[in-house]
Amino acid sequence: MRPFLLFLGLLSGFPATAQIYKYTDAAGNTAYSNQPPDGVSAQTVDLPPLNSVDRQPPNEPPAPTPIRNREQINSTYETLELTGVPNDGALRANNGTFTVNVLIKPRLQGSHLFRLLLDEQPYGQPGNVPSLQLVNIDRGLHRLAVQVIDGDTVIQQSPTVTFTLQRVHKR
Incomplete structure (x- = not known):
């Protein structure tokens, strides 16, 4: 599980246009890389688009509701x-x-x-x-x-x- 989390952490640093490859290493473990390994069959991984949030200017605190009649x-x-x-x-x-x-x-x-x-x-x-x-x-x-x-x-x-x-x- 830790290698996968490390992999996800590394992915967050890559630009959105980077290609990711999935393959099985010699020990039978699933591995991911940004370059296809030599002599091993690798599949490209389609990643969903990155989320982005536009920065919003700070809002004024809401004014208290006016006194009733x-x-x-x-x-x-x-x-x-x-x-x-x-x-x-x-x-x-x-x-x-x-x-x-x-x-x-x-x-x-x-x-x-x-x-x-x-x-x-x-x-x-x-x-x-x-x-x-x-x-x-x-x-x-x-x-x-x-x-x-x-x-x-x-x-x-x-x-x-x-x-x-x-x-x-x-x-």
């Missing part, structure tokens, strides 16, 4: 908001790490997950735990919100909270 949103969760972040205030976190909590009523349903948005971009991995940690966030003005998602569909989004993160400035 307001009637559907309001009927899903009566309360969805972030707690533990001062609204329009300052938050002190010297290492840039802090935790926010999600207040949601009723409880998170079925396959729904929380997705945190930091400065209107997804932050971290979606999950079902209503306590979300942010790590090593730069000091300055930030916006936070949480979404309830089902796959790529945004079910509902909390109001956005704007705050200033204060960190120790190292010189």
Whole structure:
């Protein structure tokens, strides 16, 4: 089996127009070669055409499905908001790490997950735990919100909270 695999490996290096010959050697083994052996009856091997794949440019990530209409949103969760972040205030976190909590009523349903948005971009991995940690966030003005998602569909989004993160400035 190994000689056959070696043979296949060698075949992959040959140009598509190379001819392959199959014959039986003196020991009775089937052998393959790119040149017909002298004094031995050899058959040409018809190989299927090589597969090729055209390189595709990278695709943009799919945009999340837009939020459903307001009637559907309001009927899903009566309360969805972030707690533990001062609204329009300052938050002190010297290492840039802090935790926010999600207040949601009723409880998170079925396959729904929380997705945190930091400065209107997804932050971290979606999950079902209503306590979300942010790590090593730069000091300055930030916006936070949480979404309830089902796959790529945004079910509902909390109001956005704007705050200033204060960190120790190292010189």
